Amino acid sequence: MTLLSQLQQRVGPGWAPATPGFFRGQVGRTSEFLRVERLPRRIWEDDPSLPAAQAVLTAELRAPGGTMDLWPVQAAALRDITLRGGCFLPVGVGQGKALISLLAPVVLNSKRPLLLVPSQLRGQTLSQVIPRMAPHWRLHPGLKVVGYSELSLAKNATMLEFLSPDLIILDEAHRCKNPKAGRTRRLVRWFRDHPATRCVAMSGTVSNRSIRDFAHIIWWCLKERTPLPAPWRELMEWADALDEKVPDEQRVGPGMLLTLCRGEENPRQGFRRRLTETPGVIATQENLLGTSLQVLPFEGPKVPGRVREMAQRMAKTWETPNGDLITEAVDLWRHMRELSLGFFYRWDPLPPRDWMAARREWKMYVRETLKHNQRSLDTELQVWQECARKDLKNPHPWFAWRDLKDTFKPNSVPEWVSDFAVQACCAWLSGRTDEDPGICWTEQRAFGEALAKASGKPFFGAGDDGILTCEAPAISASLLAHGEGKNLQHYCRNLVTSAPASGKTWEQLLGRTHREGQQADEVTCEVFLHFPELQASFNQALADARYLEDCFGNKQKLNYANVVGLNGLTLRDPDAVATMFLTGGINAVASDRGGFIS
Numbered sequence: 001m002t003l004l005s006q007l008q009q010r011v012g013p014g015w016a017p018a019t020p021g022f023f024r025g026q027v028g029r030t031s032e033f034l035r036v037e038r039l040p041r042r043i044w045e046d047d048p049s050l051p052a053a054q055a056v057l058t059a060e061l062r063a064p065g066g067t068m069d070l071w072p073v074q075a076a077a078l079r080d081i082t083l084r085g086g087c088f089l090p091v092g093v094g095q096g097k098a099l100i101s102l103l104a105p106v107v108l109n110s111k112r113p114l115l116l117v118p119s120q121l122r123g124q125t126l127s128q129v130i131p132r133m134a135p136h137w138r139l140h141p142g143l144k145v146v147g148y149s150e151l152s153l154a155k156n157a158t159m160l161e162f163l164s165p166d167l168i169i170l171d172e173a174h175r176c177k178n179p180k181a182g183r184t185r186r187l188v189r190w191f192r193d194h195p196a197t198r199c200v201a202m203s204g205t206v207s208n209r210s211i212r213d214f215a216h217i218i219w220w221c222l223k224e225r226t227p228l229p230a231p232w233r234e235l236m237e238w239a240d241a242l243d244e245k246v247p248d249e250q251r252v253g254p255g256m257l258l259t260l261c262r263g264e265e266n267p268r269q270g271f272r273r274r275l276t277e278t279p280g281v282i283a284t285q286e287n288l289l290g291t292s293l294q295v296l297p298f299e300g301p302k303v304p305g306r307v308r309e310m311a312q313r314m315a316k317t318w319e320t321p322n323g324d325l326i327t328e329a330v331d332l333w334r335h336m337r338e339l340s341l342g343f344f345y346r347w348d349p350l351p352p353r354d355w356m357a358a359r360r361e362w363k364m365y366v367r368e369t370l371k372h373n374q375r376s377l378d379t380e381l382q383v384w385q386e387c388a389r390k391d392l393k394n395p396h397p398w399f400a401w402r403d404l405k406d407t408f409k410p411n412s413v414p415e416w417v418s419d420f421a422v423q424a425c426c427a428w429l430s431g432r433t434d435e436d437p438g439i440c441w442t443e444q445r446a447f448g449e450a451l452a453k454a455s456g457k458p459f460f461g462a463g464d465d466g467i468l469t470c471e472a473p474a475i476s477a478s479l480l481a482h483g484e485g486k487n488l489q490h491y492c493r494n495l496v497t498s499a500p501a502s503g504k505t506w507e508q509l510l511g512r513t514h515r516e517g518q519q520a521d522e523v524t525c526e527v528f529l530h531f532p533e534l535q536a537s538f539n540q541a542l543a544d545a546r547y548l549e550d551c552f553g554n555k556q557k558l559n560y561a562n563v564v565g566l567n568g569l570t571l572r573d574p575d576a577v578a579t580m581f582l583t584g585g586i587n588a589v590a591s592d593r594g595g596f597i598s
């Protein structure tokens with residue numbers, strides 16, 4: 001067996017370049033690699049002193065009359081926070097992160113602690129989580145709780161300077177992964193200018209597809225003890241060796257990363273061990289629930305011929321049903337997901353003819369530019385900015401659109417082609433009982449409102465925390481507003497109408513009902529997969545889940561769930577369910593082997 005074939009066998013399918021050949025380069029043996037390699041190691045779960053530490057911390061932190069005990073993962077995290085002044089916690093959904101965030105300021109004797117949470121969870125933290133924990137634990141009286149979106153506002157540009165925190169706790173730390181986001185830039189500046197500030201960062205899904213998502217966050221927590229390379233060039237090299245969805249021509253060979261592996265481990269798993277065995281990192285690796293989890297296709301919707309024809313026409317012409325040109329693949333994907341539920345958006349009132357003509361000419365120019373350019377232009381905004389910089393000669397589509405675009409503000413309203421998906425969800429909701437309660441999740445508010453009207457069941461959109469106290473056995477909810485951070489374990493059935501493409505999003509969503517406190521023997525999640533875009537999204541989420549588990553060790557729910565496909569095939573089987581056709585429901589798919597499965 002050649003060296004290349006051995007390497008490809010080690011790294012696994014989808015890792016080595018699909019076309020036989022060489023990697024762009026290899027991860028080298030640099031001084032920074034040696035620093036990471038030489039960091040101490042320990043397995044926190046196997047520490048024989050952990051039970052004693054758990055008992056001591058519980059006794060010290062428990063309030064008079066309190067009856068709660070710390071879980072092992074909470075005790076391990078608080079001990080590392082105490083000893084190291086910070087901690088990086090890729091801890092699974094529903095495994096006690098909220099209490100860690102409230103007790104971290106106490107064990108560090110912080111003077112000005114700041115807890116950053118998703119904005120939709122700030123009210124829940126203040127009105128429910130803290131009051132529920134206060135009778136049992138000694139909480140910090142000066143803890144400031146701020147939503148991430150508050151930190152992003154222009155008017156709050158000096159918020160950190162005003163609060164002057166000596167400890168920043170990042171709950172759902174993946175909200176700070178984007179280095180271009182205002183909140184992240186402000187945190188980067190704060191930690192750069194105030195290096196003594198301590199940091200505790202926690203998330204069950206700290207990364208989506210790249211180690212770059214959290215490199216800056218783990219540096220805030222551990223500083224020079226981080227198990228990731230600090231120099232940007234070396235971080236990029238590691239990322240191109242380890243990340244999900246790296247183009248073949250960009251893929252870097254694992255090189256020295258193979259020295260972190262044991263036995264049959266692949267480089268992601270070897271890196272995972274290096275990460276999770278680093279002091280100051282507490283990661284959970286096992287499923288603590290006795291409740292099984294099943295994910296399966298929803299067989300309810302049968303796609304009407306008119307919807308199928310409109311989808312095929314849009315895919316061919318890149319034009320929406322109301323005549324608007326589509327310039328970017330992500331927009332086509334979004335419109336297809338809307339049409340998969342039986343509606344599209346149109347403008348009401350209609351725009352003026354000259355505005356519409358100028359917009360159409362500009363969209364055609366953008367589409368042709370993106371199709372043929374060799375200047376690394378990927379979005380309409382980049383094309384616009386290039387035109388603004390260039391010395392263009394009039395007439396040019398950019399001039400007409402520049403002069404007219406702000407003269408009309410489109411107002412989008414849903415136009416329903418068919419209620420087939422609404423009726424399928426109504427039938428599903430009508431089958432829910434007090435013994436078998438369920439949530440129908442939707443991305444689109446228009447669909448949620450139409451479903452509430454047709455079914456008579458409650459719909460919970462953005463800002464509606466009534467979902468936390470609702471006892472109705474059948475509800476629908478916004479995935480974007482309530483798919484993260486909510487304790488909804490009194491429901492055991494889920495129906496997802498628009499499959500997210502992110503493994504991180506799936507981990508959070510499934511964690512709403514498949515979590516501590518779930519009393520049912522099984523949690524089920526049915527997924528709409530009757531459009532190719534929905535199937536492609538789900539397949540990408542499965543790839544993400546494998547990346548997340550390989551790199552961080554957190555057991556991903558999509559990996560240990562029973563993911564049931566068609567006729568006994570699993571959707572993660574690479575030979576099964578390659579392409580789905582718009583032939584009405586999920587009753588015909590093409591296989592990589594050829595032929596059809598009915």
